[in-house]
Amino acid sequence: MPVQTYNNKVFYGLCVTVLLLRIEWGISTSMLPLYIHELGGSPLEVGLVFSVFAGISIFSNIFWGALSDHFGKRKVFIVFGMAAIFPIFLLMAFQQEKLNLILLRGSTALFKGAVVPTAWALVADLSPPEKVGTNLGILSSIETAGFALGPIMGGLVADVFGFPSLWLFVASICLVGATVFFVIGSDPPNIQNRSRQRFVEAFKLSQFSVIGVLCIASAISLLGYSLLGPNLNVYLFDDIGFSRTTIGVLSFIGMGVTTLLQPLIGSYSDKYGRKTFLILGAINLIFGNIMLFFSRNLLLVLVARILMSNFGFFRSVGSAYITDVVPQTEKSMALGFFNSVDSISRSIGAMVGGYVISMMGMPTLIMISPAFPAIGIAIVFFLLKESKIQNES
Template sequence: MSVGPFDLDRRILALALARMADSLGNSFLIVVLPLYIASGSVAGGAFGLTEALVTGLILSVFGFLNSGVQPFAGRLSDTAGKRKVFIVLGLVVLTIANFAYSFAGDYVSLLLIRALQGIGVAFTVTATIALVNELATAETRGGNMGIFNTFRLVGFGTGPLIAGAVVSGGPYTLPIFGTLSGFDAAFYIAALGALVSAVVVTIFVSDADETDDTEATDTNDDGFGIAVLAHDDDHLLDPVFTLGVASLFMAIGIALFSTIQPEINARLDQGATLFGIEFAAFTAAQVLLQAPIGSASDRLGRRPFIVAGLLLLVPATLAQGFVVEPWQMVGARFVQGVAGAMVFAPSLALAGDLATGGESGTKLSVLTMSFGLGTAIGPLASGYLIRYGLAAPFAAGAAAAAIGAVLVYTQVEETVALDRGPTAAPEAVGESSATESGASADD
C-alpha cells in the first residue's frame, strides 16, 4: 500500500488530494466573501455594526466555531472507531454550505452558512488527521504528515489567486446554468471542490485495518479525553496539551501579518502586489519543506525540530516589525515559513506517536484546534496592538514563540530513539503487536 520515497500509503495520498481540492475551494471564500459583501449583494441589517466589522465577524465565526467543535468531533470519531464516515459527512456539509452562499442575500444567512461551514470543516479535519496518523507507520509518520499538509497548503495557497480572477471575469454564460455572476461561479467552484473531495474519499479511502474504540480513554480528562496535567511527577503539563499551546502561539505569530496590510505597505512604500509576494513567501517555504522536515523527524527525532522551529520563529517574527525594504520582509516571511514547517509536521507526528488505544481523533484535535484558534486570534491581536506601533504586534508574537519553545523543551519528551525509530508510538493500526496489546507511551 506504499508509494514513493516517503513510504506513503495510497489512502493517505488520496486523503491529501481530497484535502487539496477541498482547501482550494474553501480558500476561495477568503477573497470572495469580503468582495461579495462590499458589492452590495447583501441586504438587510448588519446587527448595528459597520460593514467592515460585520465582514470580520462573518469571517471569524468560521475559525472560532471550527476550533470549538473539533474536540467534540475528534472524540466522536474515536468513540465510533471510524474515520471515513466523519470525513465524508463533513465534506457533504461543506458542499451544501458552499453552494448555499449563492442564495444568501442577507447578513444573517451569511453568518449561519459560515457557521455551518465551520462545523463541516471541524468533522473533516479531525477525522482526516486521525486517519492519516493511523494509516502511517511509526517510522513514516512525520513524512506522511508533512506530505499531507503540503497538499493542503498547495490548495489553500492557489485558491485565493484563482478566486480573484473568477470573480472579476464574470458574468459567465453557460449552456446549462445560463448566466452566472462571478460570485456565483466562485461559490459553485468551492462547492465542487468539496464534492470532488467527498467522491475521492468515498472511492479510494478506507478506514485503518483495525481501530480500537474500546480504549479511547484518558485517565486525566474533562469528559472529552483532553488531558491538561501530566501523568508523571517529572512534568507539570501533558505533552499533547503542551504541543497544543505551542501551536497556538505559533499560529498567532503567523496570523499577525494580514490584518495590518495598510501599515506594512506604508512603512515599506509598496503596493498590494509586493504585499502578496510577502504573504506567499511563508506558504512557499511551507510547501517546499513540510515533507522533507517531517521525514527527517522520523529519523532524527521530533522534539529538536519543534524546539528549533519555535526558537527560529522569535527573530523571524520580530524582524517583520523592523524591516524597511520589501525584500527584507520577503526574507523574514520565508524564514518564518521555514520555522513553521519545523514545528507543524513534527508536532503532529509526536502527538500521533502518543495517541494509542483509538485516541488519534482526540489527541490530534488538540493541535488542529489550537492552530485554528491561533489563526483567529492573531488578526484580532495585531489589529489591537498596531496602535502601539508596527513593531508591537510582532514583538508580542515573538514573545509567544519564545514561551512556546520553553514549554516544549521542559514539558515534552522525545518519542524517537535514533537507533531504532519511534519507541513511544505504536505502528499503524492493525500493523503492530504493540497496538494490539494496548501498549502506551505516556500512560
C-alpha cells in the same frame, strides 16, 4: 522520497481530498477578508472572519475527532464533512451582507472538524511507526500546497469574475473532494474502536498532561501569526499597495517553499526527535515577523511570507509528536484537541489583533508579535519531554 504506507491508494486519495479542502480554505482565508473590507467592514469585522470560524472549530474538532475514535471510522466523516460544506458556499454566492457572509463562512467549521483531525489520524493509522513523521509531513505539505494555490486562484477568479462566482467555484471544489474520497477512500482494517464504552469516555485523553504542554506552546507561538490574521492581507492591499492577485502570488510562493520542505522536516524529526523541529518552526515565525516589520517592497514581503509559512513545521511535527505518545484509540480525539487549541489561538488572536490595529495601527502589532513564538520556544525547550520514536535503526 517514496511514500510508505499500508495502503498507498487510500493515502493518495486522502491527499487529493485534503488538497481540495485546503484550496477552499486558502481562498476563504485570503479573499473573504478583502471582500468584507471592500463592503465597508472595519478591522474588527475583518477579524471576525477568523474569530467566528476558529471559535466554532474549537468544539467541532474535538467532537468529530472523539466520534471518529469511538466508532473506529474515518472515511464516513471525511466524506460527510466535505459534502456538507458544499451548500454553504452556494448560499454565500448570493449574499452581500457582511454579517451573513461571516456567519456562513464560520458555519463551515462545523463540518471541517469532521475532516481535519480524522484525516491526520487516518495517515497515522496507515503509517508504520518509523514513518509517521514523514507521512504526516507529506500530508502537511499537501495542505500547505492547497493554502498556496487557494489565494492565487481566488485572487484571479475574484479579479476576473467577481466574488459571487468565486464562492460558486469554491462550492464545486468541496463537492469534488467529497466525491474523490467516497470513490477511493476506505478505513484500514487495523483501526480499533471504543463503541462498547459510553461516548463520553471518548473525550478522555490518557496523556493529557504531556499533550497540554505542547498545546500551550503551540497556542502562544501561533499568536505571532493570528494577531495579524486576516488584516495582514488588508495591510498589504491598502498600505503596501499590492493587488489581490499579487497578494495571492506572495502566499503561493511562500507556502510553496514550505510545501517542499515539510516532508523533509518530517523525515528528519523521525530520525532525530521532534523538539528541535518544533523550535525551528517557531524561529521561522519570529524572523518572518521581524522581516515583515521592515518590508516595503515585494522581495522583502516575499521573504517574510516564506518564513511565516514555515511555522507550519510546528503543526506537522507537533501532530507526529501526539501520535507518538497517545494510543491508537485516542489519535483522532487528541489531534482534534490539538487543532482546537490552534483554533482558540486564531480566534483570540484575530479579535485582539483587530482591536490593537484600530487603536495603534498594524506596524505596532507587527513589532510586538515576535514575542509570542519566543515564549513558545522557551516552553518547548524547558518543559516538553522528547517523545519516543520507533525508527528503522
